[in-house]
Amino acid sequence: MTGAELVLKVLQQHGIKHIFGYPGGAIMPIYDALYDSDVEHFLCRHEQGAAFSAIGYARSTGKVGVCMATSGPGATNLVTGLADAMMDSVPVVAITGQVFSSLIGTDAFQEMDVLGMSLSITKQSFLVQSLDELADILHQAFEVAQSGRPGPVLVDIPKDIQVGSVDFEPYPIAQKQVPDFDAQVLADAQALIKAANKPLFYIGGGVGMADAIDEMQDLLAKTKIPAISTLKALGTVPADYPYNLGLVGMHGNQAANHAVQDCDLLICTGARFDDRVTGKLDTFAPNAKVIHLDIDPAEISKLRQADISILADFKKLLPELAVTTEISPWQQQVAELKTQYAWRYDYPGDSIYAPKLLNLLSQKLPFDHAVSCDVGQHQMWVAQHMLFSSPRNHLSSGGAGTMGFGLPAAIGVQVARPDCMSVVVSGDGSFMMNVQELGTIRRFKLPVKIVLLDNQRLGMVKQWQELFFEERYSETNLSDNPDFVTLAKAFDIPALTISQDDQIEDGINQLINTDGPFLLHVQIDDKENVWPLVPPGKANHDMLEGEKV
Amino acid sequence: MTHTIKLKANSRPEVMERILRVVRHRGFNLEEVLMKQCQTTNSTKITLKVSGDRPISNLETQLNKLYDVSQLELHQSTATADSAVAMNA
Ligand SMILES: Cc1ncc(C[n+]2csc(CCOP(=O)(O)OP(=O)(O)O)c2C)c(N)n1
Numbered sequence: 085m086t087g088a089e090l091v092l093k094v095l096q097q098h099g100i101k102h103i104f105g106y107p108g109g110a111i112m113p114i115y116d117a118l119y120d121s122d123v124e125h126f127l128c129r130h131e132q133g134a135a136f137s138a139i140g141y142a143r144s145t146g147k148v149g150v151c152m153a154t155s156g157p158g159a160t161n162l163v164t165g166l167a168d169a170m171m172d173s174v175p176v177v178a179i180t181g182q183v184f185s186s187l188i189g190t191d192a193f194q195e196m197d198v199l200g201m202s203l204s205i206t207k208q209s210f211l212v213q214s215l216d217e218l219a220d221i222l223h224q225a226f227e228v229a230q231s232g233r234p235g236p237v238l239v240d241i242p243k244d245i246q247v248g249s250v251d252f253e254p255y256p257i258a259q260k261q262v263p264d265f266d267a268q269v270l271a272d273a274q275a276l277i278k279a280a281n282k283p284l285f286y287i288g289g290g291v292g293m294a295d296a297i298d299e300m301q302d303l304l305a306k307t308k309i310p311a312i313s314t315l316k317a318l319g320t321v322p323a324d325y326p327y328n329l330g331l332v333g334m335h336g337n338q339a340a341n342h343a344v345q346d347c348d349l350l351i352c353t354g355a356r357f358d359d360r361v362t363g364k365l366d367t368f369a370p371n372a373k374v375i376h377l378d379i380d381p382a383e384i385s386k387l388r389q390a391d392i393s394i395l396a397d398f399k400k401l402l403p404e405l406a407v408t409t410e411i412s413p414w415q416q417q418v419a420e421l422k423t424q425y426a427w428r429y430d431y432p433g434d435s436i437y438a439p440k441l442l443n444l445l446s447q448k449l450p451f452d453h454a455v456s457c458d459v460g461q462h463q464m465w466v467a468q469h470m471l472f473s474s475p476r477n478h479l480s481s482g483g484a485g486t487m488g489f490g491l492p493a494a495i496g497v498q499v500a501r502p503d504c505m506s507v508v509v510s511g512d513g514s515f516m517m518n519v520q521e522l523g524t525i526r527r528f529k530l531p532v533k534i535v536l537l538d539n540q541r542l543g544m545v546k547q548w549q550e551l552f553f554e555e556r557y558s559e560t561n562l563s564d565n566p567d568f569v570t571l572a573k574a575f576d577i578p579a580l581t582i583s584q585d586d587q588i589e590d591g592i593n594q595l596i597n598t599d600g601p602f603l604l605h606v607q608i609d610d611k612e613n614v615w616p617l618v619p620p621g622k623a624n625h626d627m628l629e630g631e632k633v
Numbered sequence: 634m635t636h637t638i639k640l641k642a643n644s645r646p647e648v649m650e651r652i653l654r655v656v657r658h659r660g661f662n663l664e665e666v667l668m669k670q671c672q673t674t675n676s677t678k679i680t681l682k683v684s685g686d687r688p689i690s691n692l693e694t695q696l697n698k699l700y701d702v703s704q705l706e707l708h709q710s711t712a713t714a715d716s717a718v719a720m721n722a
């Protein structure tokens with residue numbers, strides 16, 4: 085068979101049925117092989133869309149997402165998506181075509197040093213140098229993408245290798261290796277948890293990535309220790325867990341931020357002390373000892389010194405931490421904080437309050453749904469006001485904060501989980517960054533539900549200009565947005581604009597009940613801000629609380 | 634502080650770039666490099682002398698998690714002239 089056929093064979097060996105991509109000169113042999121293959125290819129309308137769809141596919145299932153592009157500009161268009169996957173530890177394999185080996189280094193047409201570009205945005209990358217190593221490299225790519233802390237891997241394949249002929253040899257797929265943890269360290273951790281008066285789980289995306297949600301929920305049920313979540317962890321702690329404090333950090337719940345400042349033991353579980361979580365680092369959880377649990381040694385004591393650290397597969401480790409605790413005053417304090425700072429939606433007024441709409445949407449969606457969002461104020465409102473039953477149902481570009489993430493991610497979700505209601509909540513700025521993917525929705529008749537929160541502004545930047553730049557609104561006005569309903573209709577997507585509070589219910593019903601895709605265009609007040617907010621450089625207990633406009 | 638790190642890595646053409654990128658990005662200066670290909674084991678041996686104020690353990694773990702790095706040893710850490718002055722001040 086040819087190298088190109090081999091590529092598809094290896095993908096199938098790893099269970100890959102769907103890939104996202106865009107063809108071009110240097111990857112034509114692989115596209116030619118695809119023509120006869122059982123692997124289903126989803127043609128996106130921009131390689132960045134393909135990368136984000138692969139991320140959506142991976143994040144909503146826990147499987148590897150695969151994207152493909154040609155050399156040069158095709159590959160550079162993947163770069164932002166791979167960087168996003170790197171920062172959120174998403175297992176993605178990207179395959180790029182490269183010019184003939186003999187032309188590499190001659191500035192040939194569409195020849196770029198993709199391997200060089202990949203170094204800082206992938207977990208690992210390969211430029212295939214001979215047909216002999218092609219299969220082996222592809223297998224390694226899948227292994228590396230999923231093992232330990234997951235991440236993106238790029239394989240750049242010169243055209244001569246795609247067209248060369250080679251024998252296919254089945255390859256034994258290696259089992260994941262799990263590091264073993266030290267019994268003494270475990271005992272020390274258990275003792276520290278037992279002794280703590282105010283222990284707090286600080287849960288990150290690592291729990292979901294380790295497929296250890298059941299184990300985490302079990303551990304919470306047994307220990308009754310309160311929990312705070314990062315953006316990527318939302319959905320890990322059951323919504324009805326009485327000590328679930330929800331999102332921590334810059335736009336976190338007041339209750340979560342006060343609790344973390346007061347705890348005496350912080351059990352960091354697959355999180356990484358990101359600055360959006362900690363605020364001013366040396367004021368974060370000032371009275372707490374730290375137990376850091378992770379799979380990546382480089383995260384331990386990177387930003388906050390750990391008193392005890394354990395590197396482990398959470399599926400094995402978490403059940404071991406179920407010690408009995410005597411912390412009722414602390415539990416009571418947490419319950420009171422929750423009541424004191426509960427969200428409220430009962431504001432008077434005719435205009436649409438986005439948090440209220442999102443909260444209602446969350447209640448009305450069918451059980452099997454996933455929400456992808458973009459980046460900005462609407463993203464924070466999704467995190468604050470929607471409830472999730474698993475982190476696989478909340479896809480938000482966390483580490484990178486990449487506008488344009490939402491729509492293609494929701495496409496990836498819909499392809500991976502055809503029976504799931506895949507919803508994207510986008511902003512008027514972000515939506516336009518990958519709006520071409522409406523073409524992908526149309527082509528594959530994907531029933532993606534789009535909620536577009538339109539404040540005619542780059543709202544999050546505008547909010548910072550208002551608060552920290554003396555209301556100097558430099559380049560954040562989008563009041564010349566296109567007519568989004570007409571835009572949707574150009575792609576055969578039914579759409580509706582709402583702008584009044586009493587239209588919310590009907591709007592949501594139409595969104596959910598219309599067969600196929602739908603765009604709900606929601607006009608909201610440009611002055612509405614995201615509260616609370618920890619100003620940059622401040623401690624988490626110094627939150628600003630604003631007024632609803 | 635100045636630190637000497639010895640590494641064994643897969644012999645890929647880009648492996649040196651990969652390692653040096655991490656050194657720079659994680660906040661260290663490169664003072665000296667020694668690199669040798671070993672044809673029989675298909676590996677590369679690299680000795681780096683780096684300096685910087687950040688904890689060297691952060692660089693060690695970042696280098697160690699590179700897929701192409703198979704062994705890493707921190708050989709010696711010494712206070713550099715500058716930081717020695719700073720520490721005495
Ligand atoms: C690719 C990219 N460019 C710029 C930014 C900076 N940025 C963060 S939020 C934001 C505004 C987003 O506007 P919109 O999508 O309308 O959301 P809103 O905040 O109004 O809800 C910008 C420009 C970013 N995060 N990503």
Ligand SMILES: [Mg+2]
Pocket residue numbers: 460511512513537538539540541542543
């Ligand atoms: Mg906006």
